[in-house]
Amino acid sequence: MTRLTYAQALNDALRGEMLRDERIVLLGEDIGVYGGVFSVTSGLLEQFGPDRVLDTPISENGIVGAAVGMAMSGLRPVVEIMYTDFLCLALDSIANGAAVFPFAYGGQVSMPLVIRTQGGAGANAGPQHSKSLEAWTAHLPGVHTVLPSNPADAKGLLTSALRSSEPVVLVEHKLLYGTEGEVPEGEHLVPLERAQVVRPGRDATVIALSRMVGEALVAAEQLAEQQLDVEVIDVRSLRPLDVATLAASARRTGRVVVAGEAWVRYGPTAEIAAAVTEAAFAELRAPVVRVGSLGVPYPASPALEPTVLPDADTLRRAVEDLVKSAR
């Protein structure tokens, strides 16, 4: 174990796998000479050279489309899309390309493509640099969407993604890059299809995504003072969704809150709520509660952004209300 930041853990995963597999090639805006706007690719150009770490032009759809071609040609491309908001520009290459060719070509090609991107609000970055759109790629059959919430998972999920033969979208969170944690040294794999119980509890379950996992743990500590024992589960992977783990907890506690930063309507929490309800309906004492961002674009003002973004307080209140209302 070693103490690393989330950004360093991602860097560690890239470096380790690039040493192991020379088919891995990184491409993205400002990832080479500069080492990435969030420093995730720092030092990799120097170590692996310009054939394996490509600074690209500002061409989001083009980079991902090129990566789709590279993957079909036997390489293992890893694209960095600087902000999830810009992933909007590349969805054609994902939805009509990466998700389609392995299927449509009848299995003649695999698609070992990793798209790393970064989302989330809380940095006063405004409506074009703060969104959480993970529900979009999670809607696509054949594409994995994973969201690490801590440095160890960041390394483990990225390493697994780098060994997958199917496209993986890894959504990082801008506010997590600087957070530190214990990270296993050397090879560390986290499966791409397993949720994890990060705090066991009996009275209610909070199913959380990405940065909301940390907020849920804070809320759980506060609730413990009120003798409420809250289980916290980190979803980690949106697709395939680990319904078994989520539903087992829901059946035990009977009370579920699902928390993600994305907008609520048609967001990731809608699917999780629906899937958990399908699997644990009889044991639920109240409908699953969803927590997410207020349904407006993210305002830039520091005075407005907190109104839009959920946090530990929002979660605590949601659990309190749920416990009061549940039959």
Place this chain on the structure above:
Amino acid sequence: MTRLTYAQALNDALRGEMLRDERIVLLGEDIGVYGGVFSVTSGLLEQFGPDRVLDTPISENGIVGAAVGMAMSGLRPVVEIMYTDFLCLALDSIANGAAVFPFAYGGQVSMPLVIRTQGGAGANAGPQHSKSLEAWTAHLPGVHTVLPSNPADAKGLLTSALRSSEPVVLVEHKLLYGTEGEVPEGEHLVPLERAQVVRPGRDATVIALSRMVGEALVAAEQLAEQQLDVEVIDVRSLRPLDVATLAASARRTGRVVVAGEAWVRYGPTAEIAAAVTEAAFAELRAPVVRVGSLGVPYPASPALEPTVLPDADTLRRAVEDLVKSAR
């Protein structure tokens, strides 16, 4: 009332509103000289001239981005995106543009922008021309996503969209263009935020989208023979979602199936199921059942596509199973 096809009803709405409001300008690929690949804009170039009906280059993001600028400059642009699949190319102009500027500019601009697009499977058009992605635009605050299921609603919803000052994505269905129905002559408005009960019933509720409404009505007739009285509701608008109408029915019948053609995971039915469950939990006798496409890309082969696509049979079986299982 007059009998029109769905395509003719859309044409009627465009023509009527273009006569009424000269700020309306149409743009899209092949909509002018050719009259649209699905004939929706047939005759409009001849009637309104090339300043109001623009054949555009193949530039999806560019057309929508230009339309966003036109809307800010006082026009009322209507863009045709030939296939929903190609909307992937224009999501940047929608999510980072149309959905952002009216909010971010503090109300200095409105966004009277209509995007007409066409989705759905069943025409052996393969994985790049068959998708249903309405959940994506429905996730965006400030954007309306509506899906007409019949000619009268096609006219009414499009007319309302053409008078809205907020962006509306109107998702047409390729298999519906040729279907006929009674359509009110002259002005006909259908609100952009109301679901409609299209068949009342007592035993179960089928909440359906677009082409699935027709399939639900067929299934309801079959189920009536088994003495099952099924209510069918046409969602029509995904955002704002008319939870009140949906929940009222759910509370009465206690049994709900939600049916759309899109993939189930993170699809529109996830939100509808979650929202209905939140509002009618106490009265539900079983978890809401979701029906949608099998989670794989749409195969081209006529032998494979029916396995992926839900139809009246799928719906009938879903209701039968639900009635058996519900407490």
Place this chain on the structure above:
Amino acid sequence: MTAVIQPPAGVRPAPAVDLMELYRRMRLLRCLDEALADLVEQGLVRGPMHLGIGQEAAGIGATAALEDGDLVTATHRPHAQYVGLGLPLGRTLAEMMGRADGQCGGRGGHMLIADRAHGLLGPSGIVGHSLLLAVGHGLAQRRAGLGRVTLCVTGDGAVNSGAFNEALNMVALWRLPVVVLVENNRYGLSVRLDRHVHQTALHRRAGGYGIPAVQVDGNDVEAVREAVQGAVGRARSAGGPTLVEAVTYRNCPFSGSDRGGYQDPAEAEGLTDPLRLAAERLLARGRRPEELAEADGRAAREIAQAVAFAEASPWPEAADLVALAARWDGEGGR
């Protein structure tokens, strides 16, 4: 540590040494498309169908300039590449009919037939994709350092896609071994060239990227082959990309659903048919009419056999789709 990066090997038909062979391939392509028109009519092939009657020289001339191991990306109108690269036509027709013996088991259909063994990795129904995929192949080829080349086929309408700019810039910047063939058939679907671009000499777009470009008579199969051969040679010897604009004309409906009415009938009048041009040239060079007739007959028979093979092919099983969905969805997907 894995070893060398090997792009997929292709089994390319031997470079066409003479015009007779080019003529044969064009005839095969014409027969294929004529047969397909019938099959669509009969309902044996369903869904969108983009034929290329009148455009045979561009596609056939271009692929004839390639060698074993090169790669090709193509568009929604890819039959010239299917024939030019020597794909087994029985399987190809089976794929278009949605049968089990199709290269893609019926999943891809007429626009999405890949054939790795023949170097075809990237026909796509999305305008612009062929350009982006070619960037990726080019990067892999440059990395492998084996002198292989990618031919990227695209259309006049595609020149206006965002992808065109992004791809041309990247192939220029990284000097990738990519040849971009713009099949300018003077229409993007129904929109005439001068209604979708102001500067109708499309090869001029290359200058802004510092890429050499050439415009050729796209109905002259030898001219196309020569132009592409020059470009391929430069790409192979690390000289970077070239844009070749082949001007031709689509002398058939855009697709099965074409209602017509947008093409100027006068345009078609002075038209050079690529097959007739090649035939006249062959006769002028001393070939006998019977030789041509024999080639025509052989092509017709080959296509008839391919159609028979495809029609006899069973329908694919849907069971594996269900398994795939279960794996991707996780528990309780549908």
Place this chain on the structure above:
Amino acid sequence: MTAVIQPPAGVRPAPAVDLMELYRRMRLLRCLDEALADLVEQGLVRGPMHLGIGQEAAGIGATAALEDGDLVTATHRPHAQYVGLGLPLGRTLAEMMGRADGQCGGRGGHMLIADRAHGLLGPSGIVGHSLLLAVGHGLAQRRAGLGRVTLCVTGDGAVNSGAFNEALNMVALWRLPVVVLVENNRYGLSVRLDRHVHQTALHRRAGGYGIPAVQVDGNDVEAVREAVQGAVGRARSAGGPTLVEAVTYRNCPFSGSDRGGYQDPAEAEGLTDPLRLAAERLLARGRRPEELAEADGRAAREIAQAVAFAEASPWPEAADLVALAARWDGEGGR
């Protein structure tokens, strides 16, 4: 039937008649950006912040060529347009601080300040947006037939976006009254020009669309104004679009989070500072040093006042966000 289509009217400062006025505006912009650097340091302005120190001549020269009623679209680095169009700077700073008196009530922040009254409809933090929005404005202006023009500001990095191709093609095809100003500061964020394009003379891209283009010294405010004036004149008289490439240099961090290290220190050495160039020219033309010092002092005071106004501005209320969400979500959204 609604009547005439009226694009929004703008209240433009009177065309800058002399270099002195251009110098004043550049100084105001420089003072604004220097003040912002401090405000970011102090945490009074948060989020991304893109200053344009060193690039003043390009933006100021360009907007000085416009007239009342013209429109402007801009990028993530839009301060030159804010100053050049005469936006009230107190409100502009308030917007950057997220205060209630900002033009957008704090919602937009530094990248998204529109000011309809001043003709600014379309700064956007997404690379490429300014190009697409300009197509739309141009269409509306052409339709209105009042001889109004749109100035579209974009960067060297943006030239590689898909949007560039789509927009340039449309403005050329429809001969829209649009002037595209490429502020070539020789870096797209950290990526040096020759590492993101092969052909570094960016104005060459225009040829492929049949658009006239010119490259000017982007540090010479008069040269920029003259070039843009010519282009605006052509656009106004239905002569269609022009591309103007202004070559300059960003002599400050890319944004608040810039870790540096990617710019070649040698590059900055021979650099012409646009303000110094203008000052020298003014002195050579007989202006007295005190006049310049007075202009500098006035600019500093104006910015200080604007900062004071902004700091005194209240925070916006969040209540209307909740109401908006309720309306858009329908019942039970959160």
